[in-house]
Amino acid sequence: MNIALSTQIESLKTEVSPEEWDLRVDLAAAYRLIAHHGWDDLIFTHISVRIPGPEHHFLINPYGFLFEEITASSLVKVDLNGKKVMNSPYEINPAGFTIHSAVHEGRDSAKCVMHTHTTNGIAVSAQKEGLLPLSQQSLFCLSSMSYHDYEGVALRDDEKPRLVADLGNANFMILKNHGLLTCAPSIADTFLAMYTLETACDIQIKAQASPELSLVPNSVISNMMEQASESTHGLGGALAWPALLRKLDRLDSSFRT
Numbered sequence: 001m002n003i004a005l006s007t008q009i010e011s012l013k014t015e016v017s018p019e020e021w022d023l024r025v026d027l028a029a030a031y032r033l034i035a036h037h038g039w040d041d042l043i044f045t046h047i048s049v050r051i052p053g054p055e056h057h058f059l060i061n062p063y064g065f066l067f068e069e070i071t072a073s074s075l076v077k078v079d080l081n082g083k084k085v086m087n088s089p090y091e092i093n094p095a096g097f098t099i100h101s102a103v104h105e106g107r108d109s110a111k112c113v114m115h116t117h118t119t120n121g122i123a124v125s126a127q128k129e130g131l132l133p134l135s136q137q138s139l140f141c142l143s144s145m146s147y148h149d150y151e152g153v154a155l156r157d158d159e160k161p162r163l164v165a166d167l168g169n170a171n172f173m174i175l176k177n178h179g180l181l182t183c184a185p186s187i188a189d190t191f192l193a194m195y196t197l198e199t200a201c202d203i204q205i206k207a208q209a210s211p212e213l214s215l216v217p218n219s220v221i222s223n224m225m226e227q228a229s230e231s232t233h234g235l236g237g238a239l240a241w242p243a244l245l246r247k248l249d250r251l252d253s254s255f256r257t
Helices: 018-036 094-106 119-125 136-142 157-167 187-207 224-231 241-251
Strands: 046-050 058-060 076-078 112-116 145-148 172-175 179-184
Touching: 018 046, 018 058, 018 112, 018 187, 018 241, 046 094, 046 187, 058 094, 094 112, 094 157, 094 179, 112 187, 119 172, 119 179, 119 187, 136 187, 136 224, 145 157, 179 187, 187 241
Parallel strands: 145 172
Antiparallel strands: 046 058, 046 112, 058 076, 112 179, 172 179
16 A cells, blocks of 8 residues: 555546535535544544445545545545445555445445544443433434444454444444444434534533433433434434535635545
């Protein structure tokens, strides 16, 4: 692998379908938002999105790029075996491929998968009881939460079925002693889910400075997904996504190239 990577690449806009290009722009935006919020771990975490069609191709970050450098054209298109299906000078993170290909293959509804290694996310993942019902944000997550035990760096194919089984139909997953994962039918929904989960973990770590905590009763959790839909007028992440893109355009619109 060439470690002296150039971040300059010719635009692929005319070489892919309009639908794929839109996904590339949104995925590059999601990487920039991760960097903006300080959730990146140098070059070592991942977001992927499945391209519509029967081939199960998906886009993932070029290994070696900071998230603030990623553009629509630098994203790498691979199949479920990790093989590049479109010419690219860049490689991908094998651990990122293992986790994301497992979820994309096992959950057809998981069009986008996001994974982070934030300090507070890992701190909560190391706690025996996991995420606690301490905040409104945590309740949204707990209404669709799953856990997966740590098995080492995710490089082995034999871990895939266990990860998919643990995920089930949940949209939020805590990878114990490792980090956080969210998935959804769209990039916007997946980002909103991660924003909510990261915020819930931040709140939990801060709240645990107190010797006495007030936990929300489990009976409240069951209605949280319905309330979340009502509060976003049924749009989910799509309600906030245009505003987030406007923010990125004000900061640096190069993600669109």
